Amino acid sequence: MKGMSRAEIEGLRQAMLLGTSRRALMPPPALQAILASKEGVDPSLYIFALAGQQRRFERPSVALPHEVPQAAMHLHRDPLPILPAAARRAFMRLLDIVGKDLATVVIPAAMRRVTAAGMRLHPFDLPRLVPHLKASQETLGIAERAFLALAEAPAKDDRPDLLSMEITAENWIDAPKSQRRLFLRRQRMADPAATRALIESALPQESAAGRADLLRTLVVRLGPDDVGLIESFARDRSNLVREAATFLLARVRGTPDHAKRLGTAAQCFQRKKGAAKSLLSMVGVAKSATLAYIPPPSFDFNKQLAAVETLFEGISLPDIAGATGCTEQDILDVLPEDDVVFWAFHATAMLEGDTSTQQVLTEHQLMATRVFPEAYTLVRLVAAGALPVSVPQANSILASERWSKVVVNASVTDAQDFGQLVLTAALLPTQVLPQFRSTIAGVSPVASRLALAFADIVAAIAADRPSD
Amino acid sequence: VAGEISGILSKDRIEQLAPDQASLSAALKLQKPAKWPVLARGDEGDVIWGECQGSRATPYRVVVVTADAGYKCTCPSRKFPCKHVLALQLMACDTPASFKPGSVPDWVREWQARRRPAKAPQPNTDAESPTGPGASLAAAAAAQAEEKQADPKAAARAEAQRQRLRQEREAAVVAGLDELDRWIVDQLSLGLAGFSQRAPQSVRALSARLVDSKAQGLANRIEMLAADLFRAPEPSRDDLLLGRLAGLSLISFAYRDQAALPTALREDVRRAVGWTTRREDLLEDHAALRVASSWSVIAVRSEVQPDRLRRMDTWLLDRKPPPGEVRIALLTDYGPASAGSVGAAFAPGEVIDAEIVFYPSAAPLRGLLNSSTPSMREGAWPALPQGLAAGFAAYESALAQQPWMDAWPMAMSNVRLVSLSADRLALTDSNGQVLPIDMGQTSDALPLLGLAPFSVVVLWDGCVAELLAADTEIGPWYRA
Numbered sequence A: 001m002k003g004m005s006r007a008e009i010e011g012l013r014q015a016m017l018l019g020t021s022r023r024a025l026m027p028p029p030a031l032q033a034i035l036a037s038k039e040g041v042d043p044s045l046y047i048f049a050l051a052g053q054q055r056r057f058e059r060p061s062v063a064l065p066h067e068v069p070q071a072a073m074h075l076h077r078d079p080l081p082i083l084p085a086a087a088r089r090a091f092m093r094l095l096d097i098v099g100k101d102l103a104t105v106v107i108p109a110a111m112r113r114v115t116a117a118g119m120r121l122h123p124f125d126l127p128r129l130v131p132h133l134k135a136s137q138e139t140l141g142i143a144e145r146a147f148l149a150l151a152e153a154p155a156k157d158d159r160p161d162l163l164s165m166e167i168t169a170e171n172w173i174d175a176p177k178s179q180r181r182l183f184l185r186r187q188r189m190a191d192p193a194a195t196r197a198l199i200e201s202a203l204p205q206e207s208a209a210g211r212a213d214l215l216r217t218l219v220v221r222l223g224p225d226d227v228g229l230i231e232s233f234a235r236d237r238s239n240l241v242r243e244a245a246t247f248l249l250a251r252v253r254g255t256p257d258h259a260k261r262l263g264t265a266a267q268c269f270q271r272k273k274g275a276a277k278s279l280l281s282m283v284g285v286a287k288s289a290t291l292a293y294i295p296p297p298s299f300d301f302n303k304q305l306a307a308v309e310t311l312f313e314g315i316s317l318p319d320i321a322g323a324t325g326c327t328e329q330d331i332l333d334v335l336p337e338d339d340v341v342f343w344a345f346h347a348t349a350m351l352e353g354d355t356s357t358q359q360v361l362t363e364h365q366l367m368a369t370r371v372f373p374e375a376y377t378l379v380r381l382v383a384a385g386a387l388p389v390s391v392p393q394a395n396s397i398l399a400s401e402r403w404s405k406v407v408v409n410a411s412v413t414d415a416q417d418f419g420q421l422v423l424t425a426a427l428l429p430t431q432v433l434p435q436f437r438s439t440i441a442g443v444s445p446v447a448s449r450l451a452l453a454f455a456d457i458v459a460a461i462a463a464d465r466p467s468d
Numbered sequence B: 001v002a003g004e005i006s007g008i009l010s011k012d013r014i015e016q017l018a019p020d021q022a023s024l025s026a027a028l029k030l031q032k033p034a035k036w037p038v039l040a041r042g043d044e045g046d047v048i049w050g051e052c053q054g055s056r057a058t059p060y061r062v063v064v065v066t067a068d069a070g071y072k073c074t075c076p077s078r079k080f081p082c083k084h085v086l087a088l089q090l091m092a093c094d095t096p097a098s099f100k101p102g103s104v105p106d107w108v109r110e111w112q113a114r115r116r117p118a119k120a121p122q123p124n125t126d127a128e129s130p131t132g133p134g135a136s137l138a139a140a141a142a143a144q145a146e147e148k149q150a151d152p153k154a155a156a157r158a159e160a161q162r163q164r165l166r167q168e169r170e171a172a173v174v175a176g177l178d179e180l181d182r183w184i185v186d187q188l189s190l191g192l193a194g195f196s197q198r199a200p201q202s203v204r205a206l207s208a209r210l211v212d213s214k215a216q217g218l219a220n221r222i223e224m225l226a227a228d229l230f231r232a233p234e235p236s237r238d239d240l241l242l243g244r245l246a247g248l249s250l251i252s253f254a255y256r257d258q259a260a261l262p263t264a265l266r267e268d269v270r271r272a273v274g275w276t277t278r279r280e281d282l283l284e285d286h287a288a289l290r291v292a293s294s295w296s297v298i299a300v301r302s303e304v305q306p307d308r309l310r311r312m313d314t315w316l317l318d319r320k321p322p323p324g325e326v327r328i329a330l331l332t333d334y335g336p337a338s339a340g341s342v343g344a345a346f347a348p349g350e351v352i353d354a355e356i357v358f359y360p361s362a363a364p365l366r367g368l369l370n371s372s373t374p375s376m377r378e379g380a381w382p383a384l385p386q387g388l389a390a391g392f393a394a395y396e397s398a399l400a401q402q403p404w405m406d407a408w409p410m411a412m413s414n415v416r417l418v419s420l421s422a423d424r425l426a427l428t429d430s431n432g433q434v435l436p437i438d439m440g441q442t443s444d445a446l447p448l449l450g451l452a453p454f455s456v457v458v459l460w461d462g463c464v465a466e467l468l469a470a471d472t473e474i475g476p477w478y479r480a
Helices: A008-019 A027-037 A043-055 A071-075 A085-097 A100-116 A124-137 A143-153 A176-190 A193-203 A207-221 A226-231 A240-251 A256-266 A301-312 A315-326 A330-333 A340-351 A355-367 A375-383 A393-400 A399-410 A422-424 A430-438 A445-464 B010-018 B020-027 B084-093 B105-114 B135-150 B152-190 B191-211 B214-229 B234-256 B261-275 B278-282 B387-401 B439-448
Strands: A269-271 A291-293 B037-043 B049-050 B060-065 B071-075 B290-304 B309-318 B328-336 B351-358 B365-374 B408-421 B424-428 B434-435 B454-460 B464-473 B475-478
Touching: A008 A043, A008 B191, A008 B234, A027 A043, A043 B152, A043 B278, A071 A143, A085 A124, A085 A445, A085 B010, A085 B020, A085 B049, A085 B434, A100 A124, A100 A375, A100 A422, A100 A445, A124 A143, A124 B439, A143 B351, A143 B439, A176 A193, A193 A207, A193 A226, A207 A226, A207 A240, A226 A240, A256 A301, A256 A315, A291 A330, A301 A340, A315 A330, A315 A340, A315 A355, A330 A355, A340 A355, A340 A375, A355 A393, A355 B060, A375 A422, A393 A399, A393 A430, A393 B010, A399 A422, A399 A445, A422 A430, A430 A445, A430 B105, A445 B020, B010 B084, B020 B084, B037 B084, B049 B084, B049 B105, B060 B084, B071 B084, B152 B191, B152 B214, B152 B234, B191 B234, B214 B234, B214 B261, B234 B261, B278 B365, B290 B328, B290 B365, B309 B351, B309 B464, B328 B351, B328 B408, B387 B408, B387 B434, B387 B454, B408 B434, B424 B439, B439 B464, B439 B475
Parallel strands: B328 B365
Antiparallel strands: A269 A291, B037 B049, B049 B060, B060 B071, B290 B309, B290 B351, B290 B464, B309 B328, B351 B365, B408 B424, B408 B454, B424 B434, B454 B464, B464 B475
16 A cells, blocks of 8 residues: 555545545545556445555554553552452452342441451452442542542542542641541540640631531540530531531530430439349349330330430440449340440440440340341441451350351251341451351351351451461 | 362352352252252263252253363253353362262263363353354264265265355355445445444444345444444544445455455455354364464453354463464354353463464464363463554554454553543553553553553554553453
8 A cells, every 4th residue: 555645545534524425536646556457346445445444554643641640659559568369359259249238238348357457459459349439438548549539530630639648637638528537536536635626727717518527526535625616616607517516515425415315314224113133133144133224205106216316316335324323234235126225325336436335236236135136237237337346255156046046047048148147257356257157167058158258358368467 | 179070160160150140149059969869970070960850850961071161951041051050060169079970871971972172161162153053963963974974965965055055145245245335335425424323224224134145244343333433432433434344345355356365364254254164174174273372361251242142252362472472362152142141261360271273364363272271370471572563563464464354452561551531541652652442441441550561462443442451560450
């Protein structure tokens, strides 16, 4: 095809695009000899075929590319080690086999295990995990945040807020809201007064939604020292901010309002008249026979539930234990299983970052209820980010008759696991998972494979970090 | 596999072979010896078989060759492999002791005898002629051949009949090519700028006429055109259309002028039109190019063609090519689209030691697996030529050899990924040359941004490149 110039080709191309009925294809000199030898054939076909073919040899000419976005650089600069190959394979296998209904709980739980081991997911796996990354923004690391920024705007750094390498007291204000919340909650756990000062200095520059958001982070280790700041916003022009202030003021321990609500809530736990505490219950070996849970009476069950929920909002298990003079275990023991008060305690512990109470509640749910929790209860625990129970508790769970019944049940049916096994695995510590595997060895593979896949991830991570 | 059963079966591979999760779940439920009145293995542990009580009066007979995961089940399922095959394979992994050694029964022997020479696991056993004979029909054909030898007159009659059919088809194809030429001239007259609007209707009508003319290959190309245009970036659509229609014209010219073409190119043009080469014929063709080497599986992709066949492409990269060369092979298998997804025989990253027999071509690419043994999970890539220019040169050379090819794999090292726009990525090299990437891959390819220069294999059609695999500082990347 030597001899057809670029201009000639472009002229032919224009004619082909416009239509040869409008602009005839004029054969360039280089083609005339060929066409002369092809009598009886429509010359336009020859010209078209050869010109079209010559264009296929042209290399793409695109304007100079943009620079690589900053987010892409951050994606690969995260200092955390990437999940080792075996753990990565196990993780992707879990992602492949988990159903949509459980994925939203099980995958974040697996991601938390990766983070807890001080590792990060392989960057090449992140595109498949975008929905889970978006749903767990508070706990994302540098690479995951950078990938989300990249996924939103691959060409430019439209989301600088997602790109901070490490959130500090100097740059937290520029971080995305979810990251700010996480940072402030952590800071509050360590130093409530200094964090309050940080928040106070940032509040004037914030929008109404931002002010409300920042104020609500004071809920962690909330105390009388915070009242002054909160009260100064109780008459804010924004309803959102006023609501946040009211929410907080009702929770400040030691204030008359809180004391009144706590008193009312504590009245739901009454000692039975005339009943003496048994010796065993006094030393914590037997359940207290003297305590009863009596919610405020109502003719309407739903109204009663709503009233109890409102009453216990923001009241913690230790608060009630203190107010009633009972142990936390006594309180939990008298609550009906899966009661709204239990979940109110759970929500308060989560909100306030009280991990020890969270653990007490999780262990109670797994250990002390009449039957082993069903999948829907475990989903609530795991979705709330419940930490694995302690090793002794985990051993007790696996040795319990309630757990044996779960295993027997799973062994006699061919039904898949609707979450009971895999979510139990998610609530067990690494050290106990080999024992967990052996307890479900006889379970149908249909039922056990999700749980085993989860255990595989944890085991592969542990194998890479034998010292942990 | 533990115990006395040898071969390549592993849980990972079985899960990968499963056409979907539902099949796997169903197979897991069948993993109970009580449901298998017969479970046995050959003395050498290379074949296992069983009888599974299903919903029919007689049990389904299932056989699996453990060396290559080849299988057969008598159940009527349209999933390949079915749950019975998967269950048998899983049991071979989990409870090998439940397979008692025994003499191979006749029905297993019969099936083994009928199996074609291919040693690789094949979701669908017929490569070149997807709608053609299956394993059992191959046996029938062999029986017919024996018959012919016994009766020379019948053989002559059959040969004459074949010749007549062949001539009729040749005439029909040429008539189809006339239609194609007229259609292209019409499109040129109307102008290609407005093609996208009239494409769906116009393309469907021509495709139907080409199918009638027994030029199925051309019909598929025409039908794919509308979809490919839609996938291509707006600015390059005109050129893609121009290139594809020009390619069709070239096929038309070349087919009419076959006698003047070199043998390999003649084979190419006939295949492009729709003529097929039987698998057995190719494997027995001693003149065919054969390459025995260590191959990396770099991509597996499944696509439903306009003719409702699912095409499964497996791309292999030769890990030990002659110095200075890059060798890539494409294995293609077909199955009915109605059967749903079919499990892939290989997984990207796998390394196999195999002999590949290439279809005769001026630019050999597509081949058949003649023998293979799995080697390792992942292996290093060979040294690839540096920069995009090397890849373009390989593409241009192949295009010069085989002018109507749609796309060609380009392998090169020392390239980086950059963003061109919000939804557009491109490969670039130290010379500033760029290679735009298929927009459909943007989100999957994002993690390649920001990495140090890496090696890559792409499928380039002259307008847009599809990333097949990359070998990077943080490990291999494979297309989703």
